[in-house]
Amino acid sequence: xxxxxxSYIVGQIRSGAISGSDLNVLEALYNSGGLDSIQSLEGxxxxxxxxxRDAFRDGVRWSFISLIPWAGLAVILxxxxxxxxxxxxxxxxxxxxxxxxxxxxxRKPSDDLEGDEHDSTAIQQQNR
Numbered sequence: 001x002x003x004x005x006x007s008y009i010v011g012q013i014r015s016g017a018i019s020g021s022d023l024n025v026l027e028a029l030y031n032s033g034g035l036d037s038i039q040s041l042e043g044x045x046x047x048x049x050x051x052x053r054d055a056f057r058d059g060v061r062w063s064f065i066s067l068i069p070w071a072g073l074a075v076i077l078x079x080x081x082x083x084x085x086x087x088x089x090x091x092x093x094x095x096x097x098x099x100x101x102x103x104x105x106x107r108k109p110s111d112d113l114e115g116d117e118h119d120s121t122a123i124q125q126q127n128r
Contacts, residue, residue, distance in 0.1 A: 001059040008055040022048050 009026065012018055018026065025048050041049055 001063050004059040004062050005055045008058045009051060012051050012055075018047070018051065021045075022051075026051075 013023065013026075022045055025044055029044075029048075041052060044052070
């Protein structure tokens with residue numbers, strides 16, 4: 001991104017968009033090592049502030065644009081991923097089946113009949 005910001009500012013200098021006094025401010029900024037923070041930008045003339053903001057806006061835009069091919073490649077490659085079975089999930093399903101089978105085995109056949117008799121008696125009484 002730094003290269004893109006620098007090339008934008010150099011382009012503005014070559015196009016003549018920066019006056020001589022503003023050029024001196026930019027030169028002092030480059031000689032001091034650059035911006036320390038966004039708040040230090042407020043000490044510059046409005047034209048220089050706008051050029052620096054536009055340079056960073058352009059740099060950020062191109063940073064995101066450069067990531068688009070990588071995102072596209074990631075989407076395409078993710079289509080070829082296979083499903084990895086989860087052994088814990090399968091074991092849990094198997095455990096539940098085993099518990100149901102054990103409950104069925106421990107239930108007495110007479111339990112089913114007793115419930116049915118009571119239900120049929122109640123139905124017969126309602127029909128009367």
